[in-house]
Each structure stands twice: as C-alpha cells, then as structure tokens.
Amino acid sequence: MEMIQLAKEAKKASIILASTATERKNLALKLIADYLMNHIDEIVKENEEDIRRSMEENLPEPLVKRLKFDRKKILDTVEGIKSLISLPDPVGKKLLATELDEGLTLYRVSCPIGVIGVIFESRPDALVQISTLCLKSGNAVLLKGGREAIRTNRILTELIQKATLEADIPQGWISLLESRDDVNQMLKLDKYIDLIIPRGSNEFVRYIMENSRIPVLGHADGICHCYVDSDADIKMAVDIVNDAKTQYVAVCNATETLLVHSAIASRFLPELKRKLDESNVELRGCERTQRIIEVKPASEEDWRTEYLDYILSVKIVDSIDEAIEHINTYGSGHTDAIITDNRGHAEKFMDLVDSGNVFWNCSTRFSDGFRYGFGAEVGISTSKIHARGPVGLDGLTIYKYKLIGKGHIVADYAEHRRTFKHRPLPLD
Amino acid sequence: MEMIQLAKEAKKASIILASTATERKNLALKLIADYLMNHIDEIVKENEEDIRRSMEENLPEPLVKRLKFDRKKILDTVEGIKSLISLPDPVGKKLLATELDEGLTLYRVSCPIGVIGVIFESRPDALVQISTLCLKSGNAVLLKGGREAIRTNRILTELIQKATLEADIPQGWISLLESRDDVNQMLKLDKYIDLIIPRGSNEFVRYIMENSRIPVLGHADGICHCYVDSDADIKMAVDIVNDAKTQYVAVCNATETLLVHSAIASRFLPELKRKLDESNVELRGCERTQRIIEVKPASEEDWRTEYLDYILSVKIVDSIDEAIEHINTYGSGHTDAIITDNRGHAEKFMDLVDSGNVFWNCSTRFSDGFRYGFGAEVGISTSKIHARGPVGLDGLTIYKYKLIGKGHIVADYAEHRRTFKHRPLPLD
Numbered sequence A, B: 001m002e003m004i005q006l007a008k009e010a011k012k013a014s015i016i017l018a019s020t021a022t023e024r025k026n027l028a029l030k031l032i033a034d035y036l037m038n039h040i041d042e043i044v045k046e047n048e049e050d051i052r053r054s055m056e057e058n059l060p061e062p063l064v065k066r067l068k069f070d071r072k073k074i075l076d077t078v079e080g081i082k083s084l085i086s087l088p089d090p091v092g093k094k095l096l097a098t099e100l101d102e103g104l105t106l107y108r109v110s111c112p113i114g115v116i117g118v119i120f121e122s123r124p125d126a127l128v129q130i131s132t133l134c135l136k137s138g139n140a141v142l143l144k145g146g147r148e149a150i151r152t153n154r155i156l157t158e159l160i161q162k163a164t165l166e167a168d169i170p171q172g173w174i175s176l177l178e179s180r181d182d183v184n185q186m187l188k189l190d191k192y193i194d195l196i197i198p199r200g201s202n203e204f205v206r207y208i209m210e211n212s213r214i215p216v217l218g219h220a221d222g223i224c225h226c227y228v229d230s231d232a233d234i235k236m237a238v239d240i241v242n243d244a245k246t247q248y249v250a251v252c253n254a255t256e257t258l259l260v261h262s263a264i265a266s267r268f269l270p271e272l273k274r275k276l277d278e279s280n281v282e283l284r285g286c287e288r289t290q291r292i293i294e295v296k297p298a299s300e301e302d303w304r305t306e307y308l309d310y311i312l313s314v315k316i317v318d319s320i321d322e323a324i325e326h327i328n329t330y331g332s333g334h335t336d337a338i339i340t341d342n343r344g345h346a347e348k349f350m351d352l353v354d355s356g357n358v359f360w361n362c363s364t365r366f367s368d369g370f371r372y373g374f375g376a377e378v379g380i381s382t383s384k385i386h387a388r389g390p391v392g393l394d395g396l397t398i399y400k401y402k403l404i405g406k407g408h409i410v411a412d413y414a415e416h417r418r419t420f421k422h423r424p425l426p427l428d
Helices: A004-016 A022-037 A040-056 A061-066 A071-086 A126-138 A148-166 A202-210 A233-244 A262-277 A287-292 A320-330 A343-352 B002-016 B024-039 B039-056 B061-067 B071-086 B124-136 B147-166 B202-210 B235-246 B263-276 B287-292 B320-330 B343-352
Strands: A095-100 A103-112 A115-120 A138-145 A175-176 A193-201 A224-229 A255-261 A282-285 A311-317 A335-339 A358-361 A379-381 A390-391 A397-408 B094-101 B104-112 B115-120 B140-144 B175-178 B195-199 B224-228 B255-261 B283-284 B309-317 B335-339 B359-364 B377-383 B390-391 B397-408
Touching: A004 A115, A004 A138, A004 A175, A022 A040, A022 A071, A022 A126, A022 A148, A040 A061, A040 A148, A040 B124, A061 A148, A071 A126, A095 A255, A126 A138, A126 A148, A126 A175, A126 A193, A126 B039, A148 A175, A193 A202, A224 A233, A233 A255, A233 A262, A233 A335, A233 A358, A233 B397, A255 A320, A262 A287, A262 A311, A287 A311, A287 B255, A311 A320, A311 B115, A320 A343, A320 B104, A320 B343, A335 A343, A343 A358, A343 B002, A343 B397, A358 B335, A390 B397, A397 B235, A397 B343, A397 B390, B002 B115, B002 B175, B024 B039, B024 B061, B024 B071, B024 B124, B024 B147, B039 B071, B039 B140, B039 B283, B061 B147, B104 B309, B115 B124, B124 B140, B124 B147, B124 B175, B124 B195, B140 B283, B147 B175, B147 B397, B195 B202, B202 B359, B224 B320, B235 B263, B235 B335, B235 B359, B255 B263, B255 B320, B263 B287, B263 B309, B283 B287, B283 B390, B287 B309, B309 B320, B320 B335, B320 B343, B335 B343
Parallel strands: A115 A138, A115 A193, A138 A175, A224 A255, A224 A335, A255 A311, A282 A311, A335 A358, A358 B397, A397 B359, B115 B140, B115 B195, B140 B175, B224 B255, B224 B335, B255 B309, B283 B309, B335 B359
Antiparallel strands: A095 A103, A103 A397, A379 A390, B094 B104, B104 B397, B377 B390
C-alpha cells in the first residue's frame, strides 16, 4: 500500500482507538506478549538473518550491535509489555470540571494525540516498546525502521497486527512504512501524523528535528553538567561526579562537563582526579584547571560535545552566575546538577538553569522515567512545550473539552439575562 | 539593533524573568496600566496617524477597522490588565512530588516556556494583551506587527518598556521587530523563540503555521458544526443553531455547517429556516436539503469554508456515524456540537469527534477562554499537542523537574544496595 494510504488508515483507526475501553487495550497488549513468546524462534531467526546480511554489507559495528534482538532482549521486551498492562489508562482522566452555569458543565478530559510517527535506527525493541505505549494510550502508530532491520521489523509488526486484530483493535492502527524513499517522505505527512518520536543516534534525531514541521518528542544531545559550588562537600562532590560520569558513559544523562568554583578547585580537583583515574577517564581542562591537575587542554568545541565516553571536560568558574551562564549557553537543556551545602545557591541554580531536569546534590544519571517512577518511558524531551524531561505515558495524551448543556445559548449571557457561575467541581 | 541581537537579549531576559517574584510581575503590570492611562492622548494621536496614512494608501477597510485603537479600546485593554493582575501566578506551581527514596525527592514545577514570538496584523490591542500575558507567565516576548500600525506599536512598546523597567524587569524582555525583511525572518529564529502566537486573519495564521518549524499556538480556521440528531428536541435545536450561527458571525466559534439527521430533517429544517430568515442568513444545502427547503445549492467547497458571515451550509446525513465522519473530514478540530436527547449518541459524538471542544446541547459559541472561566485567553488552539481548545495563562507555561538529594548516586541502585520507594507526596 502507498505510504499516504497507510497514513489515512492510521488516522481513521486512531478515531476508534481513542474511545476503545481500557480492558480491550490491555487484552490486546496481553495478546501481543503471547504472540511474541509463541513466535520467539521465528523472531530470532529473522533477526539473525538481518545481522548476517548487515555484517556482509560491512555496516558499522555499533549499528549491528544495536540491531541484535535475541531471546534475552525479547523476554525483557515481553516483561515491559506486562508491566505496561498494569499501569493506569492515561486516557479518559477528568482533569478539570467547572459548572459554568446551572445545567452547563465543562469537563477537560485526557485523550490520545492521534497518530504517532516513530522513526528508528536498527534497535527492534524500540518498535515493540513504542507501539505498545501508543496502544495503551490509544494512539495509532506509523513505524519507519532502518533497512538493516527489515526482516525483524516485518515479523514484529505482523505479530503485533495479528494479536491486536484478535482483540478487535481496528486494522490499520499500526503500519510499517517500507517505501524505498527515505525517511523524508514520512516527515512530510504532517496532515496525518501529529507527533514524531525518533529513536537513534543524536545525529539522527537532530536530522529529524531539523527537517520536519511535525512536532518531535525527544532529544538530540545530552550535554549534562555538574557544578561543584564553593560550598560543596568535597567527598559528596567526588562521589556524585564520579557516578554522573562513569556509572554508564554511553547514555544521554551522563555528565559531559564539570564546572568547579575557583574557591574549591585546588582542594577538589586532585581528589576527583584520583577517583576518575580508577576508571581511566580522560580529563580535558581549561587553562586554570591545567594549573591544578594534569589534564589535556580543552577547546571551545569541548563545551559543546557529548562524548558518550570516558572523557570529561573541566572548567573553573568564579561564580555561580558564571556556571549558570555556561550551562545555558553550551548545555542541551537536558539535566544539570549543583553540588553545594548552600540552599540559596541550590535554589538559584535550579531556578535559573533552563533545563528540563535541575538537580541538587545527586547524580545527573537519575534523570530517567523509570527512576522517576513513571513506570514506562516514552523518551526524554528537551522541548520547551508539551512534555519536558523524562516523558511517561501521559506525554502521548492531550485533552479535549466536553461541554454539556440543556439548550444553553450565548445570547442569554451576552444580553445579560444570565451570568456565569464558574463553580469548580470536584474531580472524582 | 539587529533582529538576532534582540532575540538574544530576549533569551537572556527570559532566564531572569523565569524566577521573578509574583509581586514584581504584578507591580510591572500595574505600571503598564498606569503608563497607558497617563499617555492615552499620545497613543490615540499616533493611532490616528496610522489610520490616516493607511486610508491614504487605500489599505482594505477591514484592516483599517482592526487598526483602530481609540479611548474605549484602550480603557478595555487597561481593564484587561487589571483583571490579569488578580489571577494566580501560573509559575512555580508544584504539579507532582515523589519521594524516590529516603532523602531523594522529585518535584515537577511549572515554569515559563521562555521566549514567545507574537506576530500580528494591525489590531494593536493584541500587542498589549499578549505581552502582558507573557509578563504574568514569566516569558520574554518578541513582537512583529504590521507596517500599517507602526506608530501605534512603537508607542505601546515604548510605554511597556518604560513601565517594566521601572519595576526592575530586565530590559530586553520585550522588543518590537521592525526589520524591513518580512515576517519570514522571525519564523527562522527557532534557536531563540520557543513558541509563536499569531494573531490575524485565517490566511495569515495558516501562512505562519506552514512556514515555521517553531511550534505555533493558535488556529487557522474555525469550521464549526452543529449536528441535529434524530433524537433532538426541535425547539432546542432551532435555538442553538440560531445562536451558533447568528449571535456573532465574524468569530471562529460560530457554526459554519449544519448536519441534520434524515429522520428529523423534514420537521426541523422548515422551523430553522423560519428562524434564520429573521437574520437574513443565506442557506446553502445539499441536494436532499434542497428538496425540503428553499436553499442555494452547496458545493464540496462549502464544507471546507469558514464564511465568518450570515451564511450556513446544510447537509442531511443518514446516521450519527456519517455526521462524525463528515466533521472529522471537513472540520478544523475547533468546536462541534450535537443536539440530541439521546445520551448514548451524545457520548459517542463527544468521544469520536476529533476536536478540541465537543459540545452536547449547547451553542458552539461557548468555546472561549472567558466563558470557560480561565480569566484570560491566550488564544484558541487546534494543535494536537501542548494546549488544545481555549488556552489560558497555563498554556504559556511548561514544567521542569527538580530533584533534591543528599549525595545520592545511581550506582547504589544499579548494584542493588538501595531500592526506589516512589512514594507520592501531597501537593501543598
């Protein structure tokens, strides 16, 4: 089928899905889990075929690694679906209720966004994860995967289609786009797609953000900072920076740049270096840092770089204001932490740093939907509208207003025969 | 100053404005009201000059009409500012609080979006209204007005700048862009502008939406429907459709298309026509409508047209499903109403019509921030993300996460020395 036709089908299905009962959606999720388990050998076989071909074609090793969808990963994915079933339905929640006048009642009710476009490189677990999140939140989904994962993506989509059809979810709610045209086709479907969720490398996400008018939920870079204030506890600061840098380097919430107040630098930096040397972290420092510890020189480019590696850039600043300005200039609005015993400094930092997540005396690595207790994570957003920071299921919903009257007309109010009461009603 | 420089200044000011106390923002609003009142004669004089020049240049009459900012309008605008002062501050609200673990507490706190771009045709009250809404919600604002209103816009911006500077609001929080380049310059400032609010004709808004990657808050068209169901009370239906069409025709929430169930059409339509004839409403009907009442024929184009005039297109449908499908195909996602005594039909309609406002037994004209009790209206949004329907001050805010620990690191949880509690805390 043509891409445009699939998009129209998705739009149509999304209308029905928006009012599908929670029980039916959960049944469909259970059936998806069953189908994946019952066809686990076939999935693994198709995936191995994708891997074999990709290696033959000499695709880059990290890409081939991300492509892998073995029994362990499938079992993890199925576990994820089961915990998704247990989450409350984000749709149909009464968010506001007001009696505008006698017999005229306004409700703000959560509802799905509509059609979500998912664009992902390799990693087939993203396909299952995002489409089940869409299903739970009543959204239709158009998937565009990489060519390298084509066989895996096909069998996964087919299994999800079969499972959900068995639960009477309207056909067409999920489709895999396979047009030979590249991803740009999808980015133009703004008439049918309400939101795009890209999953992949930062270059990939940045490309999508820069080439579509459809709103994008996600983040390109995670250039996170720790700022060690003049009033920091040195041991705590060493532990936090060490965790933020080395606990897992390949993730968006790992710290990439350390800012240190000049009043504490000469005591703190040698302690930190001793700790980071244990993990062989490469340090790149500003000129003043170079005078205190042995580091490579940092260039302007370092302040803008997401290493995703055992590398940390270090800059000494003379005030908290300089730290905040540095973060707001070079950061990516993702996650930034201050380490200090001074409440006033901490509050200033959290107020003035313009990032989705601002932390006081804890590691930037906590910035995550599961750690926040959201139960499922759609992604981490650095957008300034709709959803920011780790996004749970709620991020896939919006709301509509329902106004229920008994023949009410505006003329009665415009001509002062009636007046509005605007009495807030309790939300049940 | 260069446009890009003004944008940078706005970004910088927005950081400070984000943590400015409510009292200071309210003081600034009061001073704006005072400045406008104290310079009312000068404003009127500048505005008259704009009008004189525009008439000389033979600009279209509706545009010149919208341009008018006389004493009465200035007084109304000042009243609006005073009621804005009395509204609660939308910034700094605790939206979620969770104890992740002992001594590690997460807060979701509302905050401003950042820099709002406002693009408006003529109407100078839009300048004052939107910029005071931005100030109250802690956002910086870049204004781009029409050349026809240049003198009015200049004096208004200057007065607002002086008033807010007196209240120590950072300079640069508001700027008027006057570059000779057209509006397209501003649409490209996505690095500095987080949201655009366009005010003007629907062609104008549509142009903006289609030519910027910056998110747009607003609506191009208001193609609103009334659907008179088979189970409708005929007198109620006549009153509601009459109000929805004629109470004020030039607005986005006026009804443009009437859908009537075939089972009630022959009884309802003659009654309706009698009523609408009193206001000389021109009716354009489908073929079946033409057999019941005397109407002009409606073309496919009519279903897509926002008349903003005493014109109503009429179509007979054979089921509620056909009505819903028509609305989801030709509507603009703004406001649609069903008139029926059947609760099941009403609920189906409100669930399946994909619009920001879905009404049962009341006029589409109620779709409005003031009538909803929001106290101030940023605009009506037909977007599917961030804010939908009438948008109050809250629509100019987003949130950030603040996480406060005591030296917490992720390694302790990853290595199972500690586990998350995720205990919800009361919101004060």
